[in-house]
Amino acid sequence: MSIPQIGASGAAPLPYGLSREELVKNRRQSRPTLIPRGRVLFWEGEHQPQKIKIVEGVIRAVRLLENGNRQILAFYWPGDVVMPTRSSCQRITAEAVTNCRVQHSAVSGICQQDEPCGAHQILSETLALVVTMSQKKSVARIADFLLRIRNHLPEDPRRPFALLLLLPRADIADHLGMSLETVCRTLAEFKMKGLIDLPNRKTIRFVDLPGLLRIAGD
Amino acid sequence: MSIPQIGASGAAPLPYGLSREELVKNRRQSRPTLIPRGRVLFWEGEHQPQKIKIVEGVIRAVRLLENGNRQILAFYWPGDVVMPTRSSCQRITAEAVTNCRVQHSAVSGICQQDEPCGAHQILSETLALVVTMSQKKSVARIADFLLRIRNHLPEDPRRPFALLLLLPRADIADHLGMSLETVCRTLAEFKMKGLIDLPNRKTIRFVDLPGLLRIAGD
DNA sequence: ATTGGCCTAGACCGAACGCACTATTCGGAA
DNA sequence: TTCCGAATAGTGCGTTCGGTCTAGGCCAAT
Known part of the structure; x- marks a missing residue:
């Protein structure tokens, strides 16, 4: 369920031109954050500007439905990095399955050549899921x-x-x-x-x- | 099944710096091409640099499986534009369901801010499909x-x-x-x-x- | 000890599949 | 056109898979 091949390396190289304030903020964000079990990291349709590296625990990418049901599209594991997407294309909600430790960090832009955005990431999972479910x-x-x-x-x-x-x-x-x-x-x-x-x-x-x-x- | 909201407008603005030859080629490509029923437009994993506007007929986006089965992920209809993706992210094969008339045309780049790439297009379809199939x-x-x-x-x-x-x-x-x-x-x-x-x-x-x-x- | 969340197990039943067979339509050749 | 074979479509039937319902068990937290 993970996407080890995409951006699984360490923190992003700092983009040039950041103010000192931003650098400090960035540094602070690169310290692990604790997320309690069940907590939402970001909602469907919400802009999530940073990438999120999972240090410990499991995150689920989920689609909530009108009738109260849900479809879990993917799980993210320690080492995986959840990439951001334009809010208009943010089609999933991310929730902590277990207590988690994650690291937020900035990306130089949405969907660069070297850093495909979250859409590619979730597409890969979803395609596999469709095939599995139908076959x-x-x-x-x-x-x-x-x-x-x-x-x-x-x-x-x-x-x-x-x-x-x-x-x-x-x-x-x-x-x-x-x-x-x-x-x-x-x-x-x-x-x-x-x-x-x-x-x-x-x-x-x-x-x-x-x-x-x-x-x-x- | 179509994505009318994405790039459903006319031809792309010509990128600067094309040679006359390329311009001519481009102009020629913007004339409709005839595709016979069953013909493949591009294969999974193959780089497809241009966007393809469907003038007439139906195209299917399909995933071929080892066992000979297939999963059709989406259909594209007249007016729809099939956007390109990086070859490493080209996860579908496109085939003509019926005889088709299509227009190839250049894009300024893969996955720009104003022109989301094929990944977003197919993701939208596939998410809906997963939910439908499981619910x-x-x-x-x-x-x-x-x-x-x-x-x-x-x-x-x-x-x-x-x-x-x-x-x-x-x-x-x-x-x-x-x-x-x-x-x-x-x-x-x-x-x-x-x-x-x-x-x-x-x-x-x-x-x-x-x-x-x-x-x-x- | 009690509660509540999560898991297990069995009975029952309808939805969908696979097979076998027939019917219809399509497209090329005469 | 007319014919014929191939592809596509439709249907009847038995079987199996998996959903729902129910009842109960396990375990951690209070």
Whole structure:
């Protein structure tokens, strides 16, 4: 779900011509900010002039719907950088899935040659999502998703070889376009088949990667 | 499915510094080109430096998959302008659904402030698609789709109040993420309920717009 | 200990798929 | 034009997937 290839490097080079005030402000902003779980970083349609680097935690890019439902378009993980977009093109809301530490920093401009804007970032995710949703059954979707988030999950300090599954089931469901129950059922099925282990709700251990890969293939 | 608000105006202002040869070439390119049904305008990953204005016919933006399946992300209609993108970000293939007349013309640059690039264009479509696919049942999806394409369909010269449905059933299915059979069945159901009339395969008459709207609502 | 959020499980049921087959239309050749 | 084969469209039927509903369990925070 992440876009490691886009702007995943460190802070932006400072644009020339900033006043001292701006430089100070910039420096201050480059210190990590704490975001509590559930807090909105920016709203759909709102201008978000800076890029946001995630140091710790998970952010979700979400589309809120009239009927109260939502579609989660992407998750952003530590190391990912959420790029800004023109407000007229800001089509997503960003919320903290967990408590987060993030770094805001300035960009030299919206959508430069070397720094594609948030639209490219979210497009990449969304295209993959459309294809997955229209082509794969829910079992394959979940297997695929688990494999994709695997590299981003932190280790469980208390259980060797186990990872902390930071996302609640509802978020997985709202991302993959299925019901919470289907997510549960499928995870239980995977556990039964020995593909994964779920010592508890928040912990996952990947047991049979090739098996998952095969299921994810279709 | 179209993006009338983006760059739907005429030809681009000519960039300065073109040689006479280039000017001539440019002028020639601004004459309509004929594209036969099924022909590819540009491939995924291929750099497409010019914008393409559709004069007549329908273009589909498609993502080809390994297994031979495809996902149609958007249709472009007369008056729409397909904007270029950096080749690294060119994530779609464009094909002619019907015979087409198009006009190529230069743009001053990729993704300017006043001319968002193709990424924004396709993102807008794709976001709507994801939401539709994950939230609505197939009946609602088709009703919604019919209403959306209605304004773009040309009139049937032989039947009053009837429009030419230029898209084959398979294209509708591959766009909305359902099987060809479901499209057929649903259209038949709409006809039976008096929502639309289908004098023949290629012709549609919208009979009960409020009814369709209600179904599309969900 | 109690509450509330989140997760699990099973029963039930309708929507959509896939297959098999038929019908219609299109487009090129005679 | 007329014919024919291929492509496209339509339909009936059984099956399976996944949503909804319900009831209950686990666990952390109060």
